[in-house]
Amino acid sequence: MEAPGPVEILREACHATSGKAILHWQPKTKGVVDSYTITCLIKTLSWTEEIAKVTCPQPYQIFTDLRPSTKYIFQICANNKCGPSPPETVELFTKPPLPLVLQAGNATGSSIQIKWCDYNLGDLKIIYYLLSYRLAARSSYQIQTNDDWGEISNIMGLEYILDGLNSRSRYDVKVTALYQAGTSVTSEVFQYWTRGM
Structure with a gap:
């Protein structure tokens, strides 16, 4: 043998x-x-x-x-x-963690509060969150490109106030988490409205 x-x-x-x-x-x-x-x-x-x-x-x-x-x-x-x-x-x-789920916060005529929940991933630490936003298309026929997205990085908490926005406007927002081992799946695009001035 x-x-x-x-x-x-x-x-x-x-x-x-x-x-x-x-x-x-x-x-x-x-x-x-x-x-x-x-x-x-x-x-x-x-x-x-x-x-x-x-x-x-x-x-x-x-x-x-x-x-x-x-x-x-x-x-x-x-x-x-x-x-x-x-x-x-x-x-x-291994695949990335589940995408973040966005929640609506307070809105004013020029700002939107965006909140999200964190996942318990044990000792896998989050380095920061990346928030992407754009003015939403006025109709379903309007084509938007990836270049339309603005980005804010190095967000450390579970909420962010996006300000300097147009009043009575709709914005598309998505959030991605950057972990030590890579990035999460980007959240679904969530739509927020600013209020009238």
Whole structure:
């Protein structure tokens, strides 16, 4: 008997959501396999850290409670009494967190208060929020481009007062959160009205 050969990762069956990764593989060569060992590593620009090591009898594994918008490296080995196979590696990116949900606040003739809720993402810290806004189209036939959006970055709280606006006007607003590991999905565009002067 000898150590098993490396596994074949079924990449088309491996995928990740914002908090979960599902891995599938099969033995590449014939031979006795008693178990599989999966090492989960998290990778950033400056470091790589092992966060979990799991041994299982079946050729698939699910990892939960993962960070959103993060690159994970999974190393998979087949094991028997003679030792482990060389590891095979698959990299998966978890999806960004859910988009923020905007709420209406107070409005005046020249300003709008925009509020949003934060998600509890454990130790994944928010660096800042980016608010984008534009004067809404007057009709559904008017075409607007991405160049029409103004942006305000480095917002640290969960609300912002957008001022210097036209009275009795409708504005499109969206917010994106910038996390240590990437950005959130941008919120749905929310429409706000300023009041008459």
